[in-house]
Amino acid sequence: MVGVTFFGNFDLASLSIWLFWGFFALLIYYLQTENMREGYPLETEDGDIAPNQGPFPVPSPKTISLPHGQGKVVVPSAENEMQHRRENLAMARTAVGEGFPHKPTGDPMLDGVGPASWVPRRDHPELNGAGRPKIQPMSLHEGFFVSAGRDPRGLPVVCKDDKVVGTVTEIWIDEVEHMIRYLEFELEPEYGGGTKLMPIFLVKVKPRWVDIKTLNSNRMAQIPDIRTPGQISCLEEEKIMTFFGGGTLYE
Structure with missing residues (x-):
């Protein structure tokens, strides 16, 4: 056998x-x-290459072709990480050693540091499988409608300091995920006027108004704008989301 x-x-x-x-x-x-292809090589708080990269070696670079003609990216690479780095931030050390938080030295909401920090993502919209922007106003899609709950369009917008600053005019949806991402609202002239977007996850739709839970009325004119009507880029999303999120601590 x-x-x-x-x-x-x-x-x-x-x-x-x-x-x-x-x-x-x-x-x-x-x-x-x-x-470890993204976020590596590790850096110190000041942007220098960290001497300790962890117990595993950083992998050799790999070139990835992005879909829909968006070019190529090499990961990991210091050059690629440099594209996602912001220089000369209004922050200062709080300790000599690494790992301690930095403190903002200006207006953290406008400077985009700390909880309000943002990353310079690609200034192009996120695309769906067909190569079209996946986040768009709901009015551009006949097949989408509010099937449950209160339709927020037409409701007044109330800030954290209980002031009415505008009126909801549109809903922005993610057609791939079938969910609401943003509410568009028209600002009152006394607060700067114009059209702004607010993340649905950081507001609360109530029966008679929409409540912005993180920002006061004096911040309304400072909400980052979008460059192209009916379309939002990844960079614009990053700035809007972190501006509203930063208000949780700074406002």
Whole structure:
């Protein structure tokens, strides 16, 4: 028999378990190094390359072709990380050692630091599988409507300081995820006028008004604008979301 004459007294069960553990260790190593293609090489708080990159080595660069003619990106690479870095921020150290938070030295909401910090993402809209912007006003899509709850269009917008600053005019949807992302509202002239977007996750739609939970009325004119009507880029999303989110601490 093969099991007797070929292997003799060799422990096949032991071989199987050690092969499994070896495969599992290699799988963890592969997944961890692939996970290090973004955000690496690690940097210190001041932007220098950190001397300690962790227990796993940084993987060799890989070129990825982006869909819909959006070009190529090499990851990981210091050049790629430089594109997502903001210089000369209005912040200062609070301690000599690394890992301690920095403190803002100006208006953190306008400077975009701390909880209101934003990353310079691509200044192009996020696309769906067909190459079209996935976040658009609901009025551009006949198949979408408010099926449950209160339709916020036409409701007044009330800030954290209980002042009415505008009126909701439009709903912006994610047609891929089938969910509301933003509410568009028209500002009253006394607060700067114009059209602004507010993230649906940071406001509360009530029966008679829409409540902005994180910002006071004096911040309305400072809400970041969008460049193209009916279309929002990833960079514009980043600035709007972090502006509203930063108000949770700074307002």
